[in-house]
Amino acid sequence: MAEEKTYPMTVEGKQKLEEELNTLKTTKRSEIIERIKIARSFGDLSENSEYESAKDEQSFVEGRIKTIEQMLNHAEIIDNGDIDADEIAVGKSVTFQELPDEEPETYSIVGAAEADPFAGKISNESPIAKGLVGHRLGEVVEIETPGGSMKVKITEVK
Template sequence: MDRIPITKRGYETLKKELEHLKKVERPGNIKAIEEARAHGDLSENAEFAAAKDRQAYLECRIGELSYKIGNADVIDPDSLPKDRAVFGCTVVLENIDTGDTIEYQLVGPDESDIGKGRISVSSPLGMAIIGKKSGEEIVLQAPGGKRFYELVEIL
């Protein structure tokens, strides 16, 4: 059983989603099934089929979230060293070819959101950053060829 690295914020987000699914979505879907069943012939009842499909999705998602929460390894980024890039830290990278800079927080796979500047430690760029120190070069093999970055700062 693998532990899943996650920040406290990500852990709380998963817990809230699980609670919402169990307390709001699941009971609402049960009512939808009951109402659809009351309409009669289930073999040609599209509402019933849709509600049963929704039920399958909800149960699958509840199981998935329960597994992730049960195997979560909540890591406090503030308790980790700041001398090198580690899980939870925020890094500033400079693209050596273009001079552009970008800031990313290294998070677990369930928290990654490139639009919000959060990348997974298990992504190719995340794996290339982990363990590096300020001033070190990062080489990323991308589909279009190699990309070169410098780790400017660890926040």
């Protein structure tokens, strides 16, 4: 039997997923059911774009509910208690500077379910995170990315 995939996440990330799941189940489902009911009242469903749109949204929401439930059922809460303070791991923030003289960048390394690059949260499965995890403050690391190799100096770990 294949091993179940686990989803590493922070406590905060798990709470956000639980909130999203609750909203989808309690609010979004009933809104869509109401839209479908209204669209059905328009008659012929074969040419009813409102009905098709509502059914498409219902499919998306039900799929998202299943995905979130799967992630929560197989969540692995990140515990960095055994990790040294200066070691990079999932659940920590890291600041690094691309060498020779780029501006410093700070990212939190989170599980894929929580990733949001625009909010400074990168997936532990991303090339940058993979290249940084396990390294320590002050180290110079060579990271392979799809855009090529980059050399960075780790300047802060929180």
